[in-house]
Amino acid sequence: MIRYVVKRLLFAIPTLLAVLTIVFVIVRIVPGDPAQTILGDQASQEALENLRRRLGVDKPIAVQYIDFMQGALLGNWGESMVTGRPVLTEVWAVLPHTVDLTVAAILLGALIGVPLGTWSALHRNAPIDYATRIVSLLGLSFPAFVSGILLLLAFAIELRWFPVISAGKLDNPVDRVRNLVLPAINLGIIMAAYVTRVTRSSMLEVLGEDYIRTARAKGVPNRAVVWRHSLRNALIPVVTVVGLYLGILIGNSVLTEIVFNRPGLGKLIVSALNQRDYTMLQGLMVVYAFLIVVVNLVTDLTYGFIDPRVKHG
Amino acid sequence: MTTAVKAGAASTSDTPGPILRVESLTTSFRSGGAWHPAVRDVSFDLARHETLALVGESGCGKSMTALSIMGLVPKPAGRIAGGHIWFEGEDLTQLDDEAMRRIRGDRISMIFQEPMTSLNPVLTVGFQVAEALFYHRGMSGREADRMALDLLEQVKIPSARRRFADYPHQFSGGMRQRVMIAIALACRPQVLLADEPTTALDVTIQAEVLALLAELKTAYGMSMVFITHNLGVVAAIADRVAVMYAGEIVEIATVRELFRRPTHPYTELLMRSIPRVDRNIAELETIQGQVPSISAMPPGCRFAPRCPLREPRCEAAPPPLAGRSGHHVRCVVRAGA
Numbered sequence: 284m285i286r287y288v289v290k291r292l293l294f295a296i297p298t299l300l301a302v303l304t305i306v307f308v309i310v311r312i313v314p315g316d317p318a319q320t321i322l323g324d325q326a327s328q329e330a331l332e333n334l335r336r337r338l339g340v341d342k343p344i345a346v347q348y349i350d351f352m353q354g355a356l357l358g359n360w361g362e363s364m365v366t367g368r369p370v371l372t373e374v375w376a377v378l379p380h381t382v383d384l385t386v387a388a389i390l391l392g393a394l395i396g397v398p399l400g401t402w403s404a405l406h407r408n409a410p411i412d413y414a415t416r417i418v419s420l421l422g423l424s425f426p427a428f429v430s431g432i433l434l435l436l437a438f439a440i441e442l443r444w445f446p447v448i449s450a451g452k453l454d455n456p457v458d459r460v461r462n463l464v465l466p467a468i469n470l471g472i473i474m475a476a477y478v479t480r481v482t483r484s485s486m487l488e489v490l491g492e493d494y495i496r497t498a499r500a501k502g503v504p505n506r507a508v509v510w511r512h513s514l515r516n517a518l519i520p521v522v523t524v525v526g527l528y529l530g531i532l533i534g535n536s537v538l539t540e541i542v543f544n545r546p547g548l549g550k551l552i553v554s555a556l557n558q559r560d561y562t563m564l565q566g567l568m569v570v571y572a573f574l575i576v577v578v579n580l581v582t583d584l585t586y587g588f589i590d591p592r593v594k595h596g
Numbered sequence: 597m598t599t600a601v602k603a604g605a606a607s608t609s610d611t612p613g614p615i616l617r618v619e620s621l622t623t624s625f626r627s628g629g630a631w632h633p634a635v636r637d638v639s640f641d642l643a644r645h646e647t648l649a650l651v652g653e654s655g656c657g658k659s660m661t662a663l664s665i666m667g668l669v670p671k672p673a674g675r676i677a678g679g680h681i682w683f684e685g686e687d688l689t690q691l692d693d694e695a696m697r698r699i700r701g702d703r704i705s706m707i708f709q710e711p712m713t714s715l716n717p718v719l720t721v722g723f724q725v726a727e728a729l730f731y732h733r734g735m736s737g738r739e740a741d742r743m744a745l746d747l748l749e750q751v752k753i754p755s756a757r758r759r760f761a762d763y764p765h766q767f768s769g770g771m772r773q774r775v776m777i778a779i780a781l782a783c784r785p786q787v788l789l790a791d792e793p794t795t796a797l798d799v800t801i802q803a804e805v806l807a808l809l810a811e812l813k814t815a816y817g818m819s820m821v822f823i824t825h826n827l828g829v830v831a832a833i834a835d836r837v838a839v840m841y842a843g844e845i846v847e848i849a850t851v852r853e854l855f856r857r858p859t860h861p862y863t864e865l866l867m868r869s870i871p872r873v874d875r876n877i878a879e880l881e882t883i884q885g886q887v888p889s890i891s892a893m894p895p896g897c898r899f900a901p902r903c904p905l906r907e908p909r910c911e912a913a914p915p916p917l918a919g920r921s922g923h924h925v926r927c928v929v930r931a932g933a
Binding site: 500590591 | 718
């Protein structure tokens with residue numbers, strides 16, 4: 284197992300370097316002069332050259348690449364063009380909010396989705412199965428901004444259980460949780476719907492496997508057939524899907540963050556886009572890339588825990 | 597038909613009764629809104645310490661017969677539609693799920709055809725063997741592990757102690773089938789149902805596994821139903837043979853009798869389609885036509901459409917399984933001969 288973990292960690296390094304290179308290329312490949320874009324048509328020649336020097340885009344491309352990679356790896360991502368504060372500081376300030384939200388949504392999704400999907404599979408084509416399938420389809424197709432507003436209306440405005448604006452400070456754990464509940468439910472519903480459907484189909488497939496027949500043939504009680512013999516096998520595709528979805532989730536938290544007025548990476552990237560904050564965008568792309576690599580690494584390590592064929596392979 | 601079975605039973609009445617008696621078993625599957633029998637009116641006795649071979653081509657109902665005995669007919673698509681399965685004075689078809697579960701893997705066990713997919717990939721081999729002991733014998737983890745290790749040694753897994761905590765993917769096909777045998781034998785069952793246990797294995801491994809099964813059957817004093825489509829294996833391992841065709845037993849006899857005087861036209865053709873080293877391969881015969889589909893069975897003899905001896909009366913009504921001195925045939929043309 285330790286060998287497997289080390290191997291996965293080592294594999295993550297070239298992936299990360301490749302991703303950073305792609306970010307570098309994408310930023311350079313965009314047509315037009317970044318300085319011109321930032322300062323606009325009316326800018327003087329002198330101002331443009333000053334900005335180019337500040338951005339480092341006046342240097343040869345190879346030097347830019349080395350500077351960029353060095354900066355990215357050492358955490359020197361330059362300053363925001365808008366606030367003038369270091370990009371890393373800005374990111375660091377909102378990252379805990381995003382991590383809170385994402386982790387809470389994943390937990391909700393798994394805790395609701397796995398039992399519900401299993402239950403549905405065990406009662407295939409019974410009314411409860413149809414109900415679960417319809418509800419999960421609704422959960423998937425309901426737009427996050429609509430469900431978010433409905434949640435706010437019900438629980439924040441009518442019942443006043445939770446704050447309307449989920450900004451709040453991080454150092455007060457009670458506030459932190461209170462601010463998290465509604466946004467987490469909003470994202471968690473989608474996640475739960477997704478996990479339910481994948482668990483159901485994966486469970487149905489596993490229940491038809493030869494080794495389940497073997498378990499029944501040796502007189503294993505139904506309960507143990509489901510929990511010990513089936514679920515662990517059924518979870519392998521679920522982990523894949525959650526891993527893939529987690530990447531999307533980090534990106535898709537934007538809507539939830541806007542509806543609930545909650546700080547986070549998603550909100551940061553939207554404002555950076557609106558304000559043409561070139562350095563901030565570049566920094567955020569690196570952060571997203573890094574998060575996705577981490578998510579994949581965690582997914583791979585989870586496989587190792589679930590499926591013995593992975594760590595020996 | 598009923599009289600034939602009773603006659604067969606009466607002839608062995610001086611010995612203790614059969615351990616397993618299947619009586620007019622019919623197992624049906626739902627297809628297109630109607631139930632169709634995949635196993636129809638199957639009856640046989642399994643004497644203590646006996647090996648009965650069930651022979652027939654794929655889809656003839658031999659595996660479904662074994663699954664019916666195990667109470668493992670896939671629901672809700674299939675069900676036991678009629679008949680009785682008597683085991684030690686109990687009718688297995690009347691037991692509820694929990695009572696049946698307690699018998700499965702304890703007093704009646706089953707080995708399956710496909711060793712590569714029949715073991716759970718995420719559980720250790722040792723655990724999978726110990727599990728039956730845990731549920732049926734109420735053993736503690738350590739006791740069950742010790743016993744499971746002993747079983748793995750009995751089925752001749754090399755360095756069993758070292759491999760106890762290994763996973764199935766670390767074992768070869770032959771070794772996995774040995775593990776399956778260890779699982780099936782864990783609780784010393786009285787009846788072992790072996791469903792083509794060697795079909796998926798290499799020929800040399802087949803012989804080893806067959807020898808192991810025969811050896812353990814004697815050592816454990818078990819009775820065995822051995823399902824195969826390989827008549828060569830039948831000759832090696834079985835005492836009696838039941839030949840199945842399209843869900844029915846068409847002929848049942850001792851191995852010696854069946855090989856000397858195959859009576860049903862299907863049995864005869866089956867024998868002639870075995871390749872033999874002492875004959876030219878060009879002479880190998882095939883049986884013309886195809887097995888009728890489950891939803892389109894002929895009203896009379898199910899083999900009639902493919903039978904070289906077909907007569908008008910064959911297609912009138914289903915022929916009974918009839919005969920004397922333990923050799924029964926389901927054929928109106930040959931029965932009198």
